[in-house]
Amino acid sequence: EAQPELLARHFAEAGQPARAIGCWRQASERALARSGTKEALAHLDSGLTALKSLPQGAERQRFEVELWLTLGQTLRAAKSIVAPETEAAFRRAREVCEQSGDTTRLAQALNGLALCHYNRADLAVAHATGSELLVLAERAGDPDALRKANETQGYISFALGHLTAARSHMEKVAALAHTLRNEADPDPQPVDRQLPTTILYLAFSLFILGYPDQASQCCHRGLALAARSPDPFAAAMATGNAAAFYQLCRDAV
Numbered sequence: 001e002a003q004p005e006l007l008a009r010h011f012a013e014a015g016q017p018a019r020a021i022g023c024w025r026q027a028s029e030r031a032l033a034r035s036g037t038k039e040a041l042a043h044l045d046s047g048l049t050a051l052k053s054l055p056q057g058a059e060r061q062r063f064e065v066e067l068w069l070t071l072g073q074t075l076r077a078a079k080s081i082v083a084p085e086t087e088a089a090f091r092r093a094r095e096v097c098e099q100s101g102d103t104t105r106l107a108q109a110l111n112g113l114a115l116c117h118y119n120r121a122d123l124a125v126a127h128a129t130g131s132e133l134l135v136l137a138e139r140a141g142d143p144d145a146l147r148k149a150n151e152t153q154g155y156i157s158f159a160l161g162h163l164t165a166a167r168s169h170m171e172k173v174a175a176l177a178h179t180l181r182n183e184a185d186p187d188p189q190p191v192d193r194q195l196p197t198t199i200l201y202l203a204f205s206l207f208i209l210g211y212p213d214q215a216s217q218c219c220h221r222g223l224a225l226a227a228r229s230p231d232p233f234a235a236a237m238a239t240g241n242a243a244a245f246y247q248l249c250r251d252a253v
Contacts, residue, residue, distance in 0.1 A: 004030065005043060008050075017053040021063045024050065025070055037078035044071045061100040068093035069105060072112050080119075087116045107136050107145050114152050118159065126156045147176040151198050163205050170202035196226035196238035203245050212249065219245050 008023035024047035031040035047067050054060040072089035079085060090112035097106035110133040117126035130153040137149035154169030177195055199222035207215035219242055226238035 003027075008043075008046065012046075012050055015053075017050040018059065018063065020050045021047045021054075021067070025066060028070055028074060032074055032077065035077075037074060040074045041071075041078060044074060058100065061096050062102070065093050065096045065100070065102060065105045065109075068096065069108055069112070072109075076112075081112075081116050082120045087113065090116065103136060103140060104145075107133060107140070107149070110136065111148060111152055114156065118152070118156050121159070123156060123160050127153075127160060130156050143176050147173050147192075150176070151194060154198065155201065158201055158205060163209050167202065167205040167209065170198055170205065173198050174202065193229070193231050193234045196222045196229060196234055197241055198222075199225060200238055200241035200245060204241075204248070207245070207248060215245070216249070 004023040005027035008020045008027060011017070011020035011023060024043045028040040028043035028047070031037075031043060044067060047063075048071075051060065051064055051067065054063065068089050072086055072093060075083060075086040075089055090109050094106060094109040094113065097103070097109055110129055114126050114129040114133055117123070117129060120126075130149070134149040134153050137145040150169040150172040154166050154173060157163075157166035157169060173195070177192060199218055203215045203218035203222060205215075206212075206218060222238050223242050226235040229235050229238075
């Protein structure tokens, strides 16, 4: 639909809250894609208001989780990952997931909470939450969930100074994403937004642990991935981390 927010209003007025909620969420995602964070937040607020008209049950829980997770991502862009409102959104999503047994979306909520605490430097809580996320991903056996869980726990472990653990997590991310293939082999996998930075953190870990040659190879690989990324923010983050890596190595490349 070209104007999902208009349809949402019509559905709400017609007494069809479930259809209205779906349209409000779609409208928020479209607004966020255009960097319209205030507009996206307003749409999600309308969706949460419409949610009150639904009876208790599985359908309401499903809609509620989707709204809170989307709100968490939107608040992350609008106010930052460390904002109390962002944490509250992911925490509520976690609560509803635990009530409904929705393990797939529970992983998304846990990841949001772990990153919130990580960016606040509340590392003990971040690590505990990341450990929950990793156990959940291992039970599910889903490669993408495992990649994301190891990625998050890798950053947290690095910040804690647990470099061997950080290396292990990030090497698992690299293996799951098929990024450590022979350079002569084609790599058809799309470049994940966070992957170049993860590879750069692997380079830091390897260098500090005493493997400078492997670290340098990882740094080059991270920069190559960043060059393929359509995301300018990801490319900038990787380039900045590469500069810090070369400074660490005292290499003025």
